[in-house]
Every structure is written in C-alpha cells, then in structure tokens.
Amino acid sequence: MSGSATVQGTGTTGPPSKAQTASTSSSSPSPSRPKQFGGLGGENAVIKKRVKNLLSKTSPSSRTEVLESLKGLAATSSTVIHPSRQVGKSFLKQQLARTPEVSILDSVLANSADLLSDLETLERDISAIYSLADELDAALLSARLSSKAMLADRSRLLENQRKAKDQAEVLESFNVLFNVSEEHLAALDRASSSPLQDVKSPLITVSFFEALERVQAVHANCRLLLRGNHRRAGLALMDRMSGLQEKAYESLCRWVQTGMSLNDGGEGEGEGDDSLLHRAIAALRTRPVLLKYCAEEVASARHNSFFRKFLDALTAPAMERERISRPSSYVSKVFDWISGNMDKERRLFHRLFSESGSSGNIASLLDRVFEGVCRPLSTRIEQVLQVNNATRQLDLFQICLTLSTYSGQLREALGEESALAKTTREYYGKAVEAFEVEMTQRQSKKLLASSEASFEQELKVLADLGSLSSKSLDSGKEGGDIGVLEAALSRCVGRLCDFCESMADHQARNQSKGEKGFSLGKISSSGGGAGSDSTILLINALFRVLGTLEKEEGGLLGGTGVRERVSGLLEGLVSSFQPTGLRERLERIGMYQGENGQFSAEISRDPDLSLDILRTQLDDIHNYLLELLRGEKDDKLKQLDLLAAPEARSMAQNKVLVSFSDAYACIYSSIAAQGKAGHIQHSPDYIKDLVKTLC
Incomplete structure (x- = not known):
C-alpha cells in the first residue's frame, strides 16, 4: 500500500522512463518470483506448527481469544495469497495481461505493503501469543x-x-493398663483412713475389692513399662500401687480380725457379709x-x-449342781460343749483358711483357740x-x-502335742488311777469278809461296769x-481271780474236813483228792466271773x-x-x-518201751x-x-x-x-x- 502511494505521487500516467523502468525492473520480481511466492507454503507450515504449539500451551479460557485473532489473520492473508498455487498463477497472468506493468507493480507493491503490515501484525500477535504462553507457563508454574x-x-x-490418633490410642491403652479411677481411690481411702469396728461396716464393700483388684x-x-524405655515411670507407678496395696491389705487384715472375733462360727452363712469375709x-x-x-x-x-x-458355761447354776450330784454326767456335758464348739470352729477355719495351708495349720489355730479352756477344765476335773x-x-x-473317748478325738483334731489334748490325756490317766485305787480298796474290804454276798456284789459291780462300757462303745464314742483303762480293769479282775483261787483252796480243805465255808460250789466226797477238788471249785468260780465279763458283747470287760x-x-x-503209767x-x-x-534208735533197746508193753497200752x-x-x-470222768x-x-x-x-x-x-507198726x-x-464221735 505504501508503494502504490509513492507511485501515484509522481503524477505520471504514461509510460515510465528508462530510469523508472530500470528501477522498476530492478524492483520488479525476478523470473523466479513465482517460486518465491510459492515458498510461502513453508512459512505457513511453520506458522501452523507454532500456532498449534501455542494452542496446546494455552488454557481453555484464553484459547477462544487466540482463535479469533488467527481467524482475522487468515482473512487478511487470503486476499493476498490464494490457497491454491495454480489458481494464483492464472490470476496473476490475467492481471498482468489486463493491467499495465506500472499498475501491476503498484498493485504488487501495495499488496506487498499490506502483506508486510499483516505480517507485522501477525508477528505482534504471535509475540502476544508467546507472551500469553509465557504467562500461562508462569501461572502454571506458580500453580x-x-x-x-x-x-x-x-x-x-x-x-x-495419624499421630494424634496413635497418641489417643496409646493414651486409652495406658488408661486401661495403668489408670485407677477416682471412685476406686476413694474406696481405698475410706477403708484405710477410718477405724473398723464391725464386720458389717460399710467401709469394706464390693467397690473396695474391685479397687484392690484394679x-x-x-x-x-x-x-510392661520396665521391659521398655519407661523404667523410671514404671518404678514410680509400681511404688504408688504398692503403697495402695499395703494400705488395702492392712485394712483387710484389721477388718477380718474384727469380723472373725465377733463371728459365732455358727452354721448360718449369709450371702452378704460372709461372702465379703x-x-x-x-x-x-x-x-x-x-x-x-x-x-x-x-x-x-x-x-x-x-x-x-x-x-x-461352767459356772451356770445347773452345771454346778450336776457337778456335785452327778460327776460323770457333768464331765460328759463339759466335753460335749467343747466338742460341739470345736466342730464349729473347725468348719469356720476350714471354710476360710483351708486353701491357704494344710490341715496342720488349722489344727494349730484350733489349739490356740481352745488353749484357754485348759486351766479351768483341769480345775473342774x-x-x-x-x-x-x-x-x-x-x-x-x-x-x-469319757476322757478316753475325747482324748483320742482331741488328739486327732488338734494334734498329739496340743494343749487341750495333753490336758485331757493327763487327767484321763489320773481318772484311771483313781478308779483303780477305788476298786482295789473296795475289793480289799469286801473280799476279806469271805462271804458269798461280797463275791456276788463284786460280780454285780463288774456287770455294771461292763454295761457302761458296752453302752459307751455302742454310742460311737470309741477310738480313744x-x-x-483296760489294763486297770484286767488288774482288778486278776485280783478277783486270785481271791477265787485262795477261797477255792480254803473251801476244798473245809469240805474235806466236813466244815462249812465260803461256797464256790459243791463237790462229791469221792473226788480225786484235794487238788482236783480245789481246781474244779476254782474253775466254777472263774466261769462265774467269765460269764459276768462276757455278758455284754463288745464291752471293755472282755x-x-x-x-x-x-484253759x-x-x-x-x-x-x-490220765493213768500214772500212761x-x-x-x-x-x-x-x-x-x-x-524223729526218734533215736535207742528207743528199741529200752525195756520199758518194748513192743508188748506199748501195744498193751x-x-x-x-x-x-x-x-x-x-x-x-x-x-x-464223773x-x-x-x-x-x-x-x-x-x-x-x-x-x-x-x-x-x-x-x-x-x-x-x-x-x-522201730518198724513194727x-x-x-x-x-x-x-x-x-472215735474221739470225734464221742465229742
């Protein structure tokens, strides 16, 4: 466009001069111009490539603006360069044929100026596009x-x-493993800070045991803390828990002592306090x-x-009266009281302390409980x-x-060396000694009279003793x-048998003289002498004693x-x-x-043992x-x-x-x-x- 303005400004419309022709010819396109014009296709490819690269780097919001700019650029360039090379050539030829050379040049110059202007605009647009792409790159980098x-x-x-969650889980696990609630601490403090006066005190409750277990x-x-990297914290916590446990155990110990001291050891077991105990x-x-x-x-x-x-129990008026009037019944009731209370105590201690030790420990505890009754018991006996x-x-x-029975029972229940068993065994020996002394004195007084009545009276005493022993054993009170006592009775019976022997000899001598005396039985005057007569009398007397002793089956007086x-x-x-010769x-x-x-061979040479003599015998x-x-x-035999x-x-x-x-x-x-059978x-x-037939 600028080129055409310059040409028009000359004012010449005729044929150009030589200088103009020369300048025109020098500025006119060379024969290879169509080839150069056709070379725009390479630049278009470059432009397309750059535009495509630009569009690929452009955000969707800026892409619309870029496309509109490219469309305007395409409209401008379409007026200069036809898309088809062949069509452009025909168009140029026709224009050249129609238009004079000067106008052609002016037109070319004008078009070139427009093209340059469009190219500059395109370059500016491309620069803007690149700037926009750089901004987009910067924005993308910033983003x-x-x-x-x-x-x-x-x-x-x-x-x-994640760390907060882990810490919360650790804290929860720590609380589960190492935390003691305020309620549990309060339960322990109440039990340790207040005096315990009663087993039913509300200070020891289920909450206390739950706190102790916690x-x-x-x-x-x-x-767990001692095995890791928290040994100091673990030791401090263990020390704190040990202190709480010691206080709790001291409270429990005092509470159990108070409760067991007030417990009567009866059969009734409550579901509440007894369960807590x-x-x-x-x-x-x-x-x-x-x-x-x-x-x-x-x-x-x-x-x-x-x-x-x-x-x-001992000083009750009824017991005092019975001690004087019925001593044996008094002793029996005293030991029944001891035995009954000992059974209660054994059940109580066994129920509470059996799992903590052997039966020997319980026996020692029972020995300590009943040790106090030994002195008043010995005084009363x-x-x-x-x-x-x-x-x-x-x-x-x-x-x-009675003492024999309970001596054995106490020995089994409390042990051989327990105080109550030793006391009972000691006074059992004294009672046997007193009984034997009394029997000896009685027999000395009664049997010296040498009368049938005194002998019968002694037999009656033996019968009464046998009846008592049989009843005692039948009631299950044996094992002592x-x-x-049996040895003492045997000595008493032995003295009675000795008396029978002396009296039998005395009566045999009296009967042989025709005198009357102590009657142990009547014998015939045609007996075999005083020796056999006294033996038969003694056997009769002993069988009377034997009948009295064996009257009660299972008694002590066997x-x-x-x-x-x-025998x-x-x-x-x-x-x-037997005959004397036999x-x-x-x-x-x-x-x-x-x-x-075996017999020796000399028997055959003994004349008193000849075959005829022995066969006759x-x-x-x-x-x-x-x-x-x-x-x-x-x-x-009669x-x-x-x-x-x-x-x-x-x-x-x-x-x-x-x-x-x-x-x-x-x-x-x-x-x-001798070989002569x-x-x-x-x-x-x-x-x-033959003898079996006779028997």
Missing part, C-alpha cells in the same frame, strides 16, 4: 508451586492426624505372711472369747475326781470312758486311749485273761485224769524224740474209749460233772478225750519208728474218728 505446598500441607496434616492389675502391668480371705492369700499373722490374731481373739464362754458318793466306782469308770486262766486249769485237770510212758518216749519229731486206750462210747464212765458251767464240762471232756487220742498217736509213732491193729486216724 504447581502452590499445589505442591498445599499437598505438603495436606500430607503434614494427615501425618499429624490396683493389683495395674501393679502387674507395670512390668470369704473374699477378704481370698485377697489375703496373695500375702501368705500377712494371712498367717491375721489367722494367728484371729485365733488369739477367739481364744479370749472362748475362755469367757467356757467360764460362763480335779474337783470331780475328789467327789465321794455311793456310786463313786461307776462315776469314776464313766469319767474314764482305752488301753490304759474275758480273754480269765479264759486263758481257765490252763483245765489242762492241768485233764492231765491228772503219763510216765509218754514222758519216757519224749526223752527219745528229737526236736524234729494202746489196747487199754482203745478199750477205754469204747467204754465211753457205750456210756460207761469211770469215777474220774468228777467232771461237778463243773457247774456246761461250757466248762464240755471243754474238760473234750480235752480228756483229745489227750487220750494224742497219747495213742505218740505211742503209735514210737512203734512205727504192722503189729498194731488200729491206726491213730481211727482213734481220732
């Missing part, structure tokens, strides 16, 4: 920087949130030393309590043993039975130290010693019934018989047994009918027959040892069968 800071803040906040759990959890003992089991101290203090407190109770009444013998015997004495007397009586031959045969039962024994079988008795007791007669007759059978077997063995008609087995 990236700001978003990076925001992301960093977000990550930091998330990390802080403190114990926290104390155990402190080991059990729970307190269970808590104290974790402290064995403190529990042992608590148990000992409880035993001491109950020791004083039972001392007062025992004195009240001393007084009872000195009571002198008409039934002193029976009372002393009944007291001996009964051997001491007749074992008397029966052995009677020995029967053996002597039977040996006196006894001598049996003694002579025994001289040749060794310890193993065997025939005499056989004939004697046959006579007995036919019912014919000699005078000696003398056994003087035995008053049927059992004594039967035993004596059997022993006589067995003695003849044994004598036959001994003589037969001596003959067989074939000369004997009847074997020992035949004689034994």
